[in-house]
Amino acid sequence: MTTSISTGVYLTHLLRQYGVELVFGIPGVHTVELYRGLTGSGIRHITPRHEQGAGFMADGYARASGKPGVCFIITGPGMTNITTAMGQAYGDSIPMLVISTVNAHGRMGSGEGWLHELPNQQALVSGVCAFSRTVNRPEELAGMLAQAFAVFNGARPRPVHIELPINVMLAEAGHLPMPEPMQLSRPGPAPAALAETARLLAGAARPVILAGGGAARAEIGRLAEAFDAPLVMTTNARGLLPPGHPLAVPLSPSLGSTRALIAGADVVLAIGTEFGLTDYDMNEDGGFALPGTLIRVDLDPVHMARGITPHLAIVSDAAGFAEALLPLAPAGPQKDGAARAARACKGRDDLPEAYLRDLNLLSLVRDTLPGVRMVGDSTQLTYAGNMNYEAAAPGTWFNSATGFGTLGYGLPAAIGAKLADDRPVVAISGDGGLQFSLSELASASEAQVPVVLLLHDNSGYGEIKSYMIARNIPTLGVDIYTPDLAKIASASGWHVERVTDVVQLPDFLREGAARSGPTMLIFGDDLRAQLPLD
Structure with missing residues (x-):
């Protein structure tokens, strides 16, 4: 006798077949059917506070684990929100599976003002993924997932977007087979x-x-x-x-x-x-x-x-x-x-003094926490690291300061990376970049992810300010109002320390890495000045 399940539940079963263990997403009225099958499936769900955060978490998870990061994203605004994260992953060849809904057949692109309606959702995201496909019948879903994993496992890995019209997501799929994943080898040299x-x-x-x-x-x-x-x-x-x-x-x-x-x-x-x-x-x-x-x-x-x-x-x-x-x-x-x-x-030796001090700070973190994975935002410490940071092992240094060059990446990507394995993870951010994804402080506490956030607080966009000064451009828009980030982090369930003496930092790092929840270590330019130049 055929068991009655929806295509949304069938999708969950297929993801388990491919070894998916983690999904990032924010439930909405258009995606709740995708969640019906998660309970008892063995797939853990992480709830970010913004779809861009979901994409960055999936990115960090993929870089740390080597597996595609998977997201459940709602129609319309959910997809517009995640496209920035998909752009970073596309630029850095990171595998990401973005599964979204779209308005039902007869409604999608109609211009009649249905909830979350876009003129053409697929066209919106096609420039930041290997491919974007619409599942027009339940029978097409397994094949599309196979194609997505063929990209992840056999070609240049990049994001893939699969959208399910709401009527298809709700359609009966109990009659469909559960195919074994295709075993695929990447090409070797002639x-x-x-x-x-x-x-x-x-x-x-x-x-x-x-x-x-x-x-x-x-x-x-x-x-x-x-x-x-x-x-x-x-x-x-x-x-x-x-x-x-x-x-x-x-x-x-x-x-x-x-x-x-x-x-x-x-x-x-x-x-x-x-x-x-x-x-x-x-x-x-x-x-x-x-x-x-x-x-x-x-x-x-x-x-x-x-x-x-x-x-x-x-x-x-x-x-x-x-x-x-x-x-x-x-x-x-x-x-x-x-x-x-x-x-x-x-x-x-030819690097600026500020970079040399920052490199010594990064080396101190590396040597204090053996095996540490450092995940950077577009910020001064990260720029210095990209010049000459000596990572102890592959995959332990990555950031958003190359390629697409997003802001707000460091914290959510570090959360995703920490969910991938047991390595200590240190996120690197500035106060300006952190405010792009400040709400993800709550996500880390909710998921009890023991990341350590090393936050450089200089009350503005310091790197851009320096760039403007060097070119004799008025420094408009870079000296921003910065709220009390320590209080916000504490209210979000974080342990917070202000680091004013570089001698304190190793102990703070070790204590943060040993906690069961997240830790924020805030430092300013006075700490950087204490670091050596050699």
């Missing part, structure tokens, strides 16, 4: 291209490897050691080699010494990096040059045809490529990779 790569790298006098976020889960550090090649790690690849490794170059390729290293290479192997300008030409001065032979490895063949044309283009998963190339590395004498990496790393 043997001829692999052999040519090994030949070029083995014959190179000055090889360099460039790694982006697409390589963060691959054994790129072992490749660097095998070919004695300095490894330049962009923001989302930090930690592929640990701090102090002789081949590690955790210095932005927008800086002169890193650019000199790359320009002096005779062979460059670029893995999982799109050569985005926010990594390679942050100041938009056009100074990045790559005159040597370029081998480029990426999942996205279309993107390899943009910008710098490679000598050899290899469509492959980074992990599979590294695994296949390692046995082909020569067992010969070491070259001068460590010396070249050391010269590049001296570029740290």
